[in-house]
Amino acid sequence: MKLGKKDSPLITIELAPEFGLSLNGNKVFEPGSVFQGIVRVAIPEKLKLDKLFVIFFANESVQLHSTMESVIRGRQHQLFGTKHVLWESSHAQPRPSTQYRFTVQMPLLQLPPSIEYRPLRYACRYRLSASLTCKGHTIAMAQIPLLYRPWVIARPLKVPMFRHTRWVLVRIPSTDYVTGDVVSLFVRPMAAMANWTVAVDLVQIVSLPCQRNDERVPPSRKVVAASPAVSLPSGSCKKKKSHSPSVDASAALRTVTSSKGDQPPADGGSSRMVRDQVTVSLDIPLSLPPTCLYGRVTHIQYELALKVSCYSSKWSLWPSQQDVIDIPIAVGTLGPGIHLPEGVEYYSDFGGVFGDTLGTHLDSLQQRRLSSVLPPPASPTAGRRPSLTSMLSSSASVSPVRSSFPSPPLAAPPPAIMPVPKFLKTVEHENVLPLYSPSTLPTYTHCIPAR
Template identity: 25%
Template sequence: MNPALSIHIVPELGWTMLENQPVFGPGSVIQGHVRLADPSLLAHADRLRLIFHGSERTLYNPIHKNQFFGSQLTLWDNKQPPSMATAFDFTLQLPLVQFPPSINHDLYNCYYKLTVFLDCGGTTTFASKGVILRPFLETTRLQTPLMYGPLSIPALDYLPGDTLRINLSSPTRMRMTLEQTVAVNRAARKQKVKIVSTTSTELHLPLDLTPSFSFSPVVSVSYHLTVKIHASTGTRSVITWPIHIGTLSYGLRVDLPIYSVFSSAFDSENDGSALPLPVFLKADIDGDTLPQYEADHLPAYA
C-alpha cells in the first residue's frame, strides 16, 4: 500500500461484505474517496486522476486477454486553484451489463480495480484497490425434493454462505463433497477442485464461493455434489447432482445483456454497439435536498 495515497469505498452500497469488502453488481453505485496523506503533495503536481479498470485473461497458451473498460475521472489538476484538501470524493455508476465475477484462479483471472494516479512532471505515484463484482444469477426452487434410495435433497440452487442439507430416511454412513469445475477456452482445459466435504447431512457453503456461470465465451464455473452411501448391508452407492450457485434469491428474475455481445469499448470503428461503460458521476452541488427546516415556520418548497 502506498502511504501517500489511498482509496476508500463506502461499504453501505454493496450487496454484502466479503473479506471486509463490499460486493457490487450490475447497475451498482460505488461511492468513496481518495485520500492524500499530505495536501502539500499537490503543490508540484499536474493532476490527480482515478481509473476504474476491468479485465479478464487466461493463464496458459494460447493466452486470451480482454480489457472490458478503463473509465477515468480527474479529481484535481493544476488548472484549478491551489488546494489543501486531503480527501476527494467520487461516485461511480456501473452499467446494467453481466460481466464475469471477480476470479483469481490458476487458469483464469478476472479482476476489477480502482487506481489513483498522482502525476508530477515525469513521475507518477499510484495506489490501487480491488473491487469485487458479481453478476445477477437466478436461483430456482424445486417443487418436490429429489429422491435416490434413502436419500433426498430439497434444492439444487443455493447462494454463497447457504447451508446445503440432505435427508436420510434410514441410518447409514455417508460422505458428501462439493466440487468446482473451471473450464476455459471452450473447455479446452479444465480443473476440478474439492471445495468442501463432510460426513454429516449439512454442508456449509463458503461465503466467498464463486457463483456458477456459463455465459462467458472464455470461461465457465460449475459445481457438482457427490454423495457416497455405505449401507449397513455392505453395499455402496454413489450419486452426483449438479449444484447451481447463484447470487439472487428464489423468485427474482433479470434479463440483462452479456458483455460479450457488445463490440470492444476500445474499437475506434464500432458501429454504436460498443460495450456500455462505468460512468463517474459529477457531484450535484445544488442537490435534490429538502429545504432547511426552521423551528418557527414551515420551509418554503419550490
C-alpha cells in the first residue's frame, strides 16, 4: 500500500531519559532492568488504521562468507521476540491518541552482549520497533537500537602474577578489569639494554564454539586498544658473570608464570640484577563488550600482548628482535565485591524460543559429548558456574575431538523454555494525592468518637 507524503503518517519511538545508564549517548540495560519508552504518532484525518504495536526483539547471527582457512556457514539465532499492542481500532476508539507509553522489564537472564564484529561478520543486536498497520499492511515503522551488557564480575588478584623472558620481568597486579579501567604493567629489564622499547596491545578474541566437520575457523584476533611504546633504561642494569652454560635461544621466547617473590626462576644458572622498571599503561574502552564464554554462536575473550622490541639504531623502522608475552585477562562490567543476585540464569541453559539452529543444537550436542569424556569435577561448588579465570584456562586447554565415526543419538529431556522480556501495564496518574473515599477506609467519626 503506497501513500503520498501528505497522507503518510509519522511515528517515532524514544526511551525515557530517567531509565537506564548512558554510554556515548545510548542507553545501556542489564539483566532485570526496567525501562520505559514513548511512541508518538501523527496521523492524517482521512487515514483509517488498524493497529499500533511495539516489538522488542534480539538476535545474533554470522553471515555466510569465506576465509583463507575455510567457508563459514551462516548462523542465526533469535534470542526472543515480544509484541505488545498499544492500540487497536474499535467502535469505542476508532483513532489512536498522539502518544503511548510502554514499560519493559528484562528477565533475570544473562544474554550475549551487543556487539558487531566485522572480521567474522558476527552481530548481536537488540532493537525496539513500533509499527502502524492499515488493512494488514505496515505503512509506518520506527526502530531504535539498544545496548545490552550482561553482569560479569571482575575478581581481584590476591597475589601479583609474574611473566618473564630472558630480556624482561613483568609484574601483573591484576587479570580482571572493568571497562574504563587503566591496565598497568610493570616491566623490569634483566640486562643492560640499548634501543629497546616495550608496548602493550589489548586483543579481542572471538571464536566460533560450534563448527561442522568441514569448517576450520580459528579464533579471530583484533587489536581494540594499544599503548604508546616506552623505552627501557639502557645503562642501569649490571649483569653478573655466569659460570653455567649459555641459555638456549629458544628459551627467550618462552614465558614462565610465577607468583613467589620478585625475581624470576633460575634460567640456565644465569643471574641478573634488576634495578629500574618502567610502567606501561593502557585504557580499556568504555564501549568494549565484556568477556562472554557462555554464548551459543560465539565466545568473546581478551588478552594483553606485551611486545618487547629491539632496534638496531634509533632511526630503524622495524625491530631486529621482538618478544611477545600473551597475558589472558577478563573484562567485566561489575567491580570487585559485588555479588550477583540469586536466581540469575544463562540463556545457553535453556532451549531456543524459536527452536534450535546451527548455533544451538550442535553446540548442545558437542557440550554433552565433552562432558561425557571429561571427568566430573570434585569440588564442592560443582553446581555453580566457574569463575572467569578458570573458564579462560579451561577454554584454552580443552579442544573438541573430531571423530569420523557417527556418534549415537543422545537421549536428553527437552530443555526448559527461556524467559523473555515482558511488557508491564503502564499506570497513568497525576502528581496529586488520590481523593479520600470512605469505601476503602472507615470514616473519621467512626474511629474517633465525638466529644
